[in-house]
Amino acid sequence: MRSELQLFPDAASSLAGQVDGLYLVWAAVSVFFSLLIAVLLVFFFVKYKRRNEDDIGQEEREAPLLEIAWSVIPLLICLVMFVWGTRVFFDIYRPPGNAQEYFAVGKQWMWKFQHPEGVREINDLHVPVGQAIKVTMTSEDVIHSLYVPAFRTKQDAVPGRYTTLWFKATKAGTYHLFCAEYCGTEHSRMIGHLIAMEPRDYEQWLSGSPAGKTPVASGAQLFETFACNTCHRDAKDPRPARAPQLAGLYGRDVTFADGGSAKADDTYLRESILNPGAKLVAGWQPIMPTFQGQISEEQLAALLAYIKSLEGTPQQASADGNGAAADRGTL
Amino acid sequence: MSHAVSTDIHAPSSGTNYLNNGYGLRSWLLTRDHKRIAILYLISVSVFFFIGGIMAMLIRLELLTPEGDLLQADTYNRVFSMHGISMVFFFLIPAIPAVLGNFLVPLMIGAKDLAFPRINLLSWYLYITGGAFTLWAMIHGGVDTGWTFYTPLSTQYAQGQVMMAALGVFIAGFSSILTGLNFVVTIHRMRAPGMTWFRMPLFIWSHYATSLIMLLGTPVIAVTILMVAAERALHLGLFDPRLGGDPVLFQHLFWFYSHPAVYIMVLPAMGVVSELIAAFSRKPVFGYKIVAVASIAIAVLGFLVWGHHMFVSGQSIYASTVFSLLSMLVAIPSAVKVFNWTATLYEGSVSWDTPMLYALGFIGLFTIGGLTGVMIATLGIDVHLHDTYFIVAHFHYVMVGGTIMAYLGGLHYWWPKITGRKYKPFWAKVSAMLVFVGFNLTFFPQFLLGYMGMPRRYWSYAPEFQVLNVLSTAGASILALGYLLPAIYLTWSMRYGEKAEDNPWGAVGLEWQTSSPPPTFNFHETPIVTHDAYDYQHQRPTIAAKGEASLG
């Protein structure tokens, strides 16, 4: 498929062109300035070669305009590139609202993926061309980094929190998928393929794969298995509530007993399951047990998918796709 | 050719100097003479350079083929980790400040010694102790965390001697702190009469800026490494997500030092290059004051950009935006310096001696390193390039192409002063060319590999990356030869080299006004400074007799 020598990577996502454009302009600027300096150095080096052992250089000339020029011109170039680069960056990290949600877990030394339809894969990820895909990821052990060079995007998977990455494949094909953050012995074997397929082929592949339950369905089941439903009751339940209702919670602002507040995003929900008392919602008793160590990352992801799927108040609509990007991390 | 009798009027160049003032081991190991301590550092950093160099060769040999066939994956990881740790903490950080800086700071400002000679010796012992711990760790299985010690890999999952290596780095950190402290106090309090701030050589300015970073940054990494060690040994959980800790906090603390540490490595190199360019153009550095202030600006801004190592770590995208902007700003003083050096050559009297070749090599390579640095400070590009070979190539251009070129240039420039002997210019020029060619062949292909998407720290890789990797390995062998040659001819010159004059290059600067090698207390009488630095117009250097000065 590939020749032995390749000097430029495949470009197969909607953002690859933007990144390449930025890169090539920068490369041209760099080549220009490197050559400028090199030519000047060599020219002066030859032209002003010392003829006589006792020669000294001529008296220094003041050239304030020159000094200003070579401070301001690089500054202007940098500022322009900064603005351009930041716009591209925001595009890279802000998934469009209609993105399909995939889930990934990194562990030493493999990638585990789950499709919204429930299909699970290890190291390989099949995606349809032309569809925006948002991957929410975490790690079970050390920090990993999901990297698809052909898509010009990567994101660290950090234990204990969620991070996201999105892309839209534009060209069917098989591309490298690497772990980019050094993660121990088999780091260079934590690789796989990203297989972008035409939507029809993707559907066919999907139907041919052993379909597990969808994350929402398995989340619903876990909700019962862990007896979450005994306290987080349905709105229609006539008994008095013992814990906040979860319907419509995702994306809403919640206020805590200690006066703080936060938006109920993935990271918040995750923390509330693992460490319920750390951020207690105002008006409720701290009766929920901790699930730290009792629930796997995949189960947690399924529960989140289920909670997100619960229809609720219209406020839910405010949970647009930008939420996750804006809340990447607290530190 | 018999050696020329120095025309220095202050004192005869014969008689006692710091080298023949006592020969026993004790006279070296208990010395408080900054020049002897510099020699001790020269020997010890060279040892670590060669250890790191051997590791580098192993890395390049392993990467000759896509499949991991020479080393085991685990061995490879240990090799690159130890390469990074020895090169960064035990070679690059101390190389210029502790060897050239130690030797020259008092000489250049007209002082008899550093302010705290005993603390200076203590610094060396701390360095050696830290180095011994690290060597012990290397011999007993090594470390497989990378030089960055990222948590939770380093605290919970890594197998090797993380504790010992971390302890080594921790101890060596104090060596660096004390060296910085010594320089700051010396520069503030020990300048000779007439040596005002804006008469100081740029070497001193850049060492002052470096020392500030050593003082303000190193303690933070020391305590961070201490936390990692405590977490690993005592199972405290400061960065453990299971206790609610944040592994990314480690990265913030780590890079708060380790980014400024890049400037610890490169600022002294800039100081050396300023000296070389001035001496070999016989002209003041163009825009002296701007270059001096730019050093301080780099040191200050350098503390505000650490987050650019974490653009894909899950850090808030708004924080990344700020860090990106600040990283662009730190490039401006560096760019200004490059332009100023280039302009210094204009209408100069440019000599083609070896140190000048290294200085020009530095400017060229540092320009590429700096420009690619601004590229990866651009957010949209860094997402793709982060943790790829592009980064590897970029920082090698800055640290090897920058720091080591300058270090070698400085060593060749001050070698006659340090040892009182001359080396063979022919071999010196050959090796300078080998280093330049070998370096570019090694690291330029890595830029292309990086943009292709080859991640760093990979022991095996996809076949389409092979051709560029083979080129890189070929370059590395030329580079290795270029580094071996000076080790041979410089060592040879110490015994068989021609005796050097006091001022073989015809340079101005206080260090050239004393004998070669200098007496124990540097000057026979305290010099009085009446001119600006590099004032060749009003301060004719005592140029050696014609035909004798072409040293290298």
Added chain:
Amino acid sequence: MVNPAPGQASAGVAGHDAHPALQHHFDTLEQQKESSSLGMWMFLVTEVLFFGGLFVTYVLYRLRFPGVFAEASHHLNVPMGALNTAVLICSSLTMALAIYAAQVNKKKAIVPWLIATILLGATFLVIKAFEYKEKFAHHLVPGPNFDLSLFTPDHARPAEMFFSLYFVMTGVHALHMIIGIGLLSWLVVQSRKGRFDSTYYNPLEMTGLYWHFVDIVWIFLFPLLYLLGYHAR
């Protein structure tokens, strides 16, 4: 104090009737004193940054788990901490008095004040040791023996983090105390030899700066670790 190596050139040695404490590479005692005092202040700046890393970590985690840290701090022994604060403040006073004794040339008084400072420092460490012992006895030391059942269930793990910070911060502080006591003991030996008087008491003053700094660190540690959230007890 200068111990010239054999064969050292005489050229550099400062004037022959110089003060015995003047080191060879300084021109005047004044220059020497200014240098060491600048050096000590620089060193204290590095110390601020060293502890700064710990304080930043503490503050970030405290902001993340305010309730947990308040609960965990209730397991610390406030009376002992308060007593230790008083002990350290007294030791700073005795240290200052030792320096004052040198300044007014009361050479006999230097040693007793130094010894008083050492004893107060040692008292601090003994009290700290009792506190540590109590933590061990109550299984409050992070690691496999940490007793999670002492806390509200979901507070337990971040509480372990609190104790990690507690031990690292107070441990590093105690290490500084031990180094300080070592320096003071060396000063006692030097003072006995009559090295210090009103013309030269630089080492006393420098050690004093260090000692006060270590004291100030505790003044920050005590409220941060013990007192924040005390009212909610």
